[in-house]
Amino acid sequence: MVKFAASELVAGLEENLFSILEKQAARLDQSTLPLIDLSSGSPRQPTPPAVIASLQAAAAQPENHEYPSFWGKPALRRAIADFYQRHYGVTLDPETEVALFQGAHIGVTGFPRALLNPGQVLISTDPCYPLYRSAARQAGADFYGIPLEAHNEFLPDFSRVPDEIAARAGLLLLNYPHNPTGALATPALFADALAFARQHHIPLINDFAYATLGCESGEQPVSLLAQPDGKEWGVEIYTLSKSAVMAGWRVGFAVGNASLIAAFKKLHTHSYSTVFGAVQDAAITALSLPAEQFASLAERYHQRRRLVLARLAAMHWPVRTRQGTFFLWLTAPPGFTGKQFAALLMEACHLLVAPGHGFGAAGENYIRISLTVGTEQLLQALDRIEELNLLPSRTSS
Ligand SMILES: Cc1ncc(COP(=O)(O)O)c(C=O)c1O
Known part of the structure; x- marks a missing residue:
């Protein structure tokens, strides 16, 4: 095959964040622990x-x-x-x-x-x-x-x-x-x-x-x-x-x-x-x-947000509670950048999350998780994170 160079415009474009994440997920050995994808922006509900x-x-x-x-x-x-x-x-x-x-x-x-x-x-x-x-x-x-x-x-x-x-x-x-x-x-x-x-x-x-x-x-x-x-x-x-x-x-x-x-x-x-x-x-x-139908489609994410926020609070994870969209923007635990924490979640917990730096330099210490995955999977994901024991408990501090 003759190999042609892409245009300067295309060569200069950053690689799409979500295609990078997709490739990472494809490389993971899931035989022991299935991957839970908390990165997706697809709503994952049936169309009305x-x-x-x-x-x-x-x-x-x-x-x-x-x-x-x-x-x-x-x-x-x-x-x-x-x-x-x-x-x-x-x-x-x-x-x-x-x-x-x-x-x-x-x-x-x-x-x-x-x-x-x-x-x-x-x-x-x-x-x-x-x-x-x-x-x-x-x-x-x-x-x-x-x-x-x-x-x-x-x-x-x-x-x-x-x-x-x-x-x-x-x-x-x-x-x-x-x-x-x-x-x-x-x-x-x-x-x-x-x-x-x-x-x-x-x-x-x-x-x-x-x-x-x-x-x-x-x-x-x-x-x-x-x-x-x-x-x-x-x-x-x-x-x-x-x-x-x-x-x-x-x-x-x-x-x-x-x-x-x-x-x-x-x-x-x-x-x-x-x-x-x-x-x-x-x-x-x-x-x-x-309008009620649009509201009821959104309600599923509101319920999951409440559930996740309650679990994160119980883990003493400091989170802003007033967040819209169907994502949550979370600070990485002390000692981690968002990129390091996302890599740990992938390796140790088989959780795919979006590292904050992919959205810009100011996102460096954050990760983004999606509430579009099913509630049961969300709870499993939180169990896996909790088992890492990365957040200082209030009683021990
Ligand atoms: C902020 C924002 N704008 C635009 C889009 C693209 O949406 P569409 O599916 O309509 O192309 C997305 C999709 O995730 C988004 O998050």
């Missing part, structure tokens, strides 16, 4: 039956066998606008303020490419969802992550952005509820972010992938678009992957400022494929599910 039935019926429709339109079916764009009106009180024009694509992955990598020029900076957070760093690079731009700290509830302090970075800022990309820290936005956070966007005349995007996954039962996370001026300066990226348990179906959309949506749509016609028509019909069904 009504959505599946809708796809089954729509798959037989001849019009869905043709190439779908880049813009998405008018009925789906209307369903998206109705969904935002019902859930967030936001009015959208389905023609100009909605873009449809195959999952938030396309949105979070596509918008930076559609909006940034070489030399500009994509400002996000450190830690952050790792794709944001490569999204900047794919756009020929630089990346700057505002360091997030526990004492600030992992919310960014925009006054910490150096002047030189702010002068080159081209886009502010946030993600609340936040992966990996579980932090939840407040209206004040978005007000600060919008003030920063206005000051530097840059757009603001909120990746709302965990839109239905607050910390408590019935809690509805804050939407950027529902804030005063949110739609004027921003776009929100939404996905059905987590909220409607449709990770494999690949449906995401962006809503907000029409000029930002138009730039993305133009790139879309050149770079990406479109969502299968039958999946679009099923997405309409998903978006019209009652």
Whole structure:
């Protein structure tokens, strides 16, 4: 085989964190102790039956066998606008303020490419969802992550952005509820972010992938678009992957400022494929599910979070209790970096967790575990960790 070099762009991309973890897991000898995967961001619940039935019926429709339109079916764009009106009180024009694509992955990598020029900076957070760093690079731009700290509830302090970075800022990309820290936005956070966007005349995007996954039962996370001026300066990226348990179906959309949506749509016609028509019909069904059903899909993670937090408290593991998404962001025990602790959990306990440094330098002393694995497996995982006896007990200290 003739071996060709990848382009400089591809050679310069960091290896995807989750493909590294997948390779590690594949090398493990599981004959004595089966692996428990606590790293996955897949919701691991069945998709609601009504959505599946809708796809089954729509798959037989001849019009869905043709190439779908880049813009998405008018009925789906209307369903998206109705969904935002019902859930967030936001009015959208389905023609100009909605873009449809195959999952938030396309949105979070596509918008930076559609909006940034070489030399500009994509400002996000450190830690952050790792794709944001490569999204900047794919756009020929630089990346700057505002360091997030526990004492600030992992919310960014925009006054910490150096002047030189702010002068080159081209886009502010946030993600609340936040992966990996579980932090939840407040209206004040978005007000600060919008003030920063206005000051530097840059757009603001909120990746709302965990839109239905607050910390408590019935809690509805804050939407950027529902804030005063949110739609004027921003776009929100939404996905059905987590909220409607449709990770494999690949449906995401962006809503907000029409000029930002138009730039993305133009790139879309050149770079990406479109969502299968039958999946679009099923997405309409998903978006019209009652709010209680979204809440009950989230409830499974809330129950597990309560269970895990109680066990960690009993182990004297200091953990922030107010965390959204379906992850928990945990500090590594004393004497370990997150990377060392993740390696120990893999070797000694056959537990796969995401080491915090994969999300950015500020994640160095953390690991991220996922609440998507079954409750019984979660409890087994906690038993295995407890047996390591790494945390000082209160009575002995
Ligand atoms: C913060 C964040 N954004 C985007 C995505 C990608 O979601 P999608 O399945 O819609 O591509 C994920 C998936 O884990 C995520 O955690």
